[in-house]
Amino acid sequence: MHVELTLLLLVLGALAITAVCRRLDVSAPLVLVVAGIAASFLPGVEDLELEPDIVLLVVLTPLLYSAALESSYLGIRANRRPIGLLAVGLPAFTALVVGLVAWWLVPELSLPAALVLGAVVAPPDAVSALAVGRRLGLPRRVMTILGGESLINDATALTLFRVFVVVAAGTAVSVAEAAGMFLLAAVGGTVIGLAVGWVVHRLRMRLHDARVESALGLVVPFAVYLIAEQAHTSGVLAVVVTGLYLGHHAPEGGYASRLQEQAVWQASDTILESVVFALIGLQLTTVIAQAGDAGRLVLYGLAVTAATVLARVLWVFPATYLPRALFRGVRKADPRPPWQVPAVISWSGMRGVVTLAAAFAIPADVPGRETIVFLAFFVTIATLLLHGLTLPAVIHRLGVRDTGGQAQVLAEAQAQYAAVQASIGRLDELMAEAGGGATAHTAEKLRRFAQMRANQVWEQLGRPDSEAGESPSAAYNRLRREMLTRERDTFVASRDAGEIDDEILRRVQRQLDLEEAMLARDDP
Numbered sequence: 001m002h003v004e005l006t007l008l009l010l011v012l013g014a015l016a017i018t019a020v021c022r023r024l025d026v027s028a029p030l031v032l033v034v035a036g037i038a039a040s041f042l043p044g045v046e047d048l049e050l051e052p053d054i055v056l057l058v059v060l061t062p063l064l065y066s067a068a069l070e071s072s073y074l075g076i077r078a079n080r081r082p083i084g085l086l087a088v089g090l091p092a093f094t095a096l097v098v099g100l101v102a103w104w105l106v107p108e109l110s111l112p113a114a115l116v117l118g119a120v121v122a123p124p125d126a127v128s129a130l131a132v133g134r135r136l137g138l139p140r141r142v143m144t145i146l147g148g149e150s151l152i153n154d155a156t157a158l159t160l161f162r163v164f165v166v167v168a169a170g171t172a173v174s175v176a177e178a179a180g181m182f183l184l185a186a187v188g189g190t191v192i193g194l195a196v197g198w199v200v201h202r203l204r205m206r207l208h209d210a211r212v213e214s215a216l217g218l219v220v221p222f223a224v225y226l227i228a229e230q231a232h233t234s235g236v237l238a239v240v241v242t243g244l245y246l247g248h249h250a251p252e253g254g255y256a257s258r259l260q261e262q263a264v265w266q267a268s269d270t271i272l273e274s275v276v277f278a279l280i281g282l283q284l285t286t287v288i289a290q291a292g293d294a295g296r297l298v299l300y301g302l303a304v305t306a307a308t309v310l311a312r313v314l315w316v317f318p319a320t321y322l323p324r325a326l327f328r329g330v331r332k333a334d335p336r337p338p339w340q341v342p343a344v345i346s347w348s349g350m351r352g353v354v355t356l357a358a359a360f361a362i363p364a365d366v367p368g369r370e371t372i373v374f375l376a377f378f379v380t381i382a383t384l385l386l387h388g389l390t391l392p393a394v395i396h397r398l399g400v401r402d403t404g405g406q407a408q409v410l411a412e413a414q415a416q417y418a419a420v421q422a423s424i425g426r427l428d429e430l431m432a433e434a435g436g437g438a439t440a441h442t443a444e445k446l447r448r449f450a451q452m453r454a455n456q457v458w459e460q461l462g463r464p465d466s467e468a469g470e471s472p473s474a475a476y477n478r479l480r481r482e483m484l485t486r487e488r489d490t491f492v493a494s495r496d497a498g499e500i501d502d503e504i505l506r507r508v509q510r511q512l513d514l515e516e517a518m519l520a521r522d523d524p
Contacts, residue, residue, distance in 0.1 A: 060154070106300050188231055200246060224239055290374070
């Protein structure tokens with residue numbers, strides 16, 4: 001019971017810190033890690049050691065799946081070259097650089113064991129970087145590249161980790177066998193992810209039951225991960241591919257399942273991200289106790305952290321400019337960005353839960369395991385603090401901002417106008433078939449409502465409200481919200497007076513809530 005109470009307090013405390021950070025508009029992951037470190041020294045705090053299998057299945061799998069659902073398949077495909085270089089090439093380069101530095105510096109690490117450390121610290125966790133980027137308005141393409149990298153680099157690093165662990169444990173593995181393991185994990189995970197995504201999508205199209213569809217969606221990431229791992233392929237990559245497939249085809253499904261699924265995954269992401277960053281900080285006392293001579297290892301940790309940070313910088317700039325310099329087609333299709341863009345990307349390398357889960361998953365027969373775990377923990381904390389504290393200032397100083405806001409609003413307005421015209425055309429067809437009559441008044445109301453929705457986006461292209469005053473759409477939303485509040489209060493009063501029961505109240509409240517949600521979505 002003491003452990004269960006500790007876990008409950010951990011979840012509640014992490015959510016409370018997250019709520020405060022969101023209110024103050026500060027980085028929640030950074031504060032959670034610091035709070036976890038501070039709590040680890042308090043008397044009576046349980047030593048909560050991360051179980052790698054549980055972390056990968058229960059924490060990483062739903063987080064990756066949810067991120068994949070919200071990611072743009074078309075955006076990732078359009079940026080497949082930079083994402084591929086960051087998600088596949090960079091983890092391999094980082095593992096090699098960090099492995100060589102650790103092998104040279106740390107006496108108790110053999111080259112294979114040092115490469116295990118390199119693979120462990122190779123994958124950055126983009127949760128913090130993406131949160132900062134959204135808050136500060138990074139360009140959409142930069143956000144797409146960072147998000148795409150975070151979806152795929154875990155699979156690359158964990159596959160390299162498996163290969164290096166086998167070698168470090170004393171098993172002879174040829175280069176061809178290692179390459180075969182990597183290809184099996186990558187190709188097999190992709191195929192399984194696509195197959196499961198196709199089957200689940202076809203099944204959901206035949207269910208026509210939002211509750212069952214949403215329940216099935218909760219099971220999918222865990223199922224595809226276990227299937228892929230059982231087939232000795234990359235479960236992480238399979239989860240990402242399934243999420244991308246289902247997210248891309250989500251518009252084909254029903255609105256109710258989309259609304260429910262979005263709400264469920266947003267809530268679960270908040271809990272998992274809050275708890276996992278707090279857990280990272282809570283590992284401090286456990287890791288120090290297992291490492292032994294922490295003073296000497298801190299010096300090694302500083303060197304390994306420097307190698308990890310510099311490896312990303314050394315990779316990102318050549319990966320950005322060399323393809324354009326060597327290939328005319330790349331240069332013509334994708335002009336070179338200013339140096340500030342790769343600078344921001346290269347400084348977005350915070351490590352997170354994948355690094356610690358992989359570190360704790362190292363078998364006991366790997367020489368220097370305790371040293372590797374300590375150094376991985378050191379790099380995770382150091383990069384979270386270093387990049388987390390300085391990335392906002394770097395973005396401000398370099399002036400990397402999304403300058404395509406007006407163009408995006410214009411594209412949305414044009415698409416909205418085309419959609420409205422198509423809907424009005426369909427309305428005219430239905431009215432022609434019905435021959436007018438009693439529905440003519442209703443049709444005119446629908447036509448005005450559709451036109452108003454189209455105008456809301458066009459209004460964003462005009463002058464700001466401070467100059468032009470409140471727009472018609474903003475006034476409509478404000479007044480309609482006040483009306484909805486009064487309606488809701490009236491229904492509650494009727495329920496309290498015994499005039500209607502709770503079932504009626506819940507039904508009408510849902511209608512009012514959906515309309516209010518639409519007003520919030522349509523705010524200019």
